[in-house]
Amino acid sequence: MTTNKRSFLDALWDFCCSLKLTIFTLILLAATSVIGTVIQQGRSPEEYLRVYGENTYRIFEKLGFFDMYHSWWFLGLLTLFAVNLTACSIKRLPRVWKTVRNPVLTPDDGLYRTLSNMEEMVSKESPETLKGKIAEFLKTNFAAARVTEADGKTHFYAEKMAWARFGVYVTHASILIVFVGAIIGNVFGYKAYVNIVEGTETSRVWKRGGSQPTPIDLGFTVRCDKFSVTYYEGTMRPKLYKSLITVIDDGVEVKKDREVIVNDPLKYKGIVFYQSSYGPAGDPSFVLSVTERATGQSQTYNLRQGQPGRLANGLPFRVANFSENFQNFGPAVRIEIMPPGEPVRAFTVLKNFPQFDAQRGDDFIFSLDDYQQRQYTGLQVAKDPGVWVVWIGCILMMVGSIIAFFMSHRRIWVTLVPLDGGKTGIKLGGAAHRNQAAFEMAFDDFKKNLKQELNS
């Protein structure tokens, strides 16, 4: 019974550590992630029903395809990925730690045989004189060596960048750190939004996610003094969305008239406000001039949208519609003249072309002198105390993968064996844990230089 249990645990552990599981998980993550890019995420049930029909909708709903990246099975896959990562590291790290902390200082023939870079030579000089020479040579040509004497032999061990072996574990750990940061952000932070009409203030924002946005109390007040859009000259291409924001905490204006633009958010007490959208708030009001063609007399009207005015001849009219940029001609109003008992006469008046309406040939010529449209600014609001953990993870990921890919732990052993007649047998070998080809060339140079040094 116990052996059974033991072997089951062993099997489970081996399963968690296996590289096959890693490859399997990575490919499965890649393949399943595609689903959420094809099916739009987080839409309303009505929309899904329309697109997919009832039966498919039910199946997709069950499988969590509409919020796929937070579904139990996708989070399960990510967990499996994290477990695999951790298990692999736990299994391999002690061995690597040992290689780095307790390197083989006294290599035997068996070790030399396993090295792909190996050389043997004989020197006429005695081991005693060679000892200093070799130590000096290693120091100038490779790295300072640790010298060990055993069984009459002298062993040198020198290494470079032993820490490079930890690069891969730094990378693995960094992924877990990013996960931790993401979890912290999800548990202790929130994503929200708020629309503030120019000249008004709020201390509440609306949390995203869930079926209904829920209010969050900020603990301070945010006022939008003004919102503006500017365009590149001569085009309708937006150049700048700008909100002037004032933060009021405990009755004190702690930040006054701070410009919040896209790519430059406002931060206060760990809560960050991002310029995100804008729109009209309430009906706009207009200043219109109407000139009577026959008399040349002009009259000015101040009207809100839909509010009726009366022309000099007594006919009622109103501004039926307004566009801030009508077919790229700039601001325009749709005017409706409503003669009683006759069909409505409707036409468009452009603010930037005041002469334009004269061409209509009507008795009254309209021009739009000015308009006022109060705007609201739409701000994204985020609190994410985990974001720093994520960045630390990202930095470690970069550092770790550069070390793992491009740094190599290189080791060189030299053994002096006393021979008959005061001669010395020299054995040297080297190994690199990455980029063997480059090390091979370096080792060849090392060999050549050593020979020259000994013969000189």
Add this chain to the structure above:
Amino acid sequence: MFSDQIFNYTTLAYFIAMVLYISFIATKNKNVGLGGNIAAWIGFGLNTLAIGWRWYESKSLGYGHAPLSNLYESVVFFAWSILLIYLLMDLKYKQRAVGAFVMPFAVLGMAWAQMMPDHSKSIQPLVPALQSNWLTYHVITCFIGYAGFAIACGASIMYLIKVGKEEKSGGANTPAGGILSMFPSARVLDDINYKAIMIGWPMLTLGIVTGAAWANYAWGTYWSWDPKETWSLIVWFIYAAFLHARFTRGWVGRKAAWLSIIGFGATLFCYLGVNLVLSGLHSYGGG
């Protein structure tokens, strides 16, 4: 614009390089291969000059942003990145035949860019969302990553052709004859595949990280499972699988080559397909 003309000459140079590389395989004449290389270097020089000039033109227009802001600019930068990585690898491996399988990517990209309508090619000022230095870092890192994968893909296609032939003729000891004799050995191709991904993968990682940093700075969310983000992660997963597959037997060679080709297919979809087929935050595909 003057930079457009230089881009035209770049395309021509890349095309000549491609033709010469292919002729090199057919003729086995070393000089032809060298000619291909010279044309590739000239094209790369012109490409660099054209991008620099376009930047200068953008400054003269009073905008002054790096030419990395729309589809046209990204395609010519992709070609530049491919040449950068290819020429760097060529300095190390000196395997001219690889050029015949890599240059087509650059030529196709440049030719496509040349065929775009004028309004896509014109220099436009940046909309507010793109007004950030993160744009430059993000685009450069992503595209050097993509370029690494392009070269890995070219080498993998060659590997699959070559290894089939080698196995038929009985192992690597008797090299495949005919046109294939100009191909590097399967071992070298496998190595080029691996090395190119070794450059590409950390660059893609950095591209994803800079993208996340920028998203966090602009919107307050470093990750929102937007299709583009998700596809970049899919590509990242595939190549992560590739890198780990190197450590287990049975996943090197053929399987690795296929994984590399699939990875590049996913990369292309991430770059272009997402914009053309799916909807999301990266909308340059429309322009």
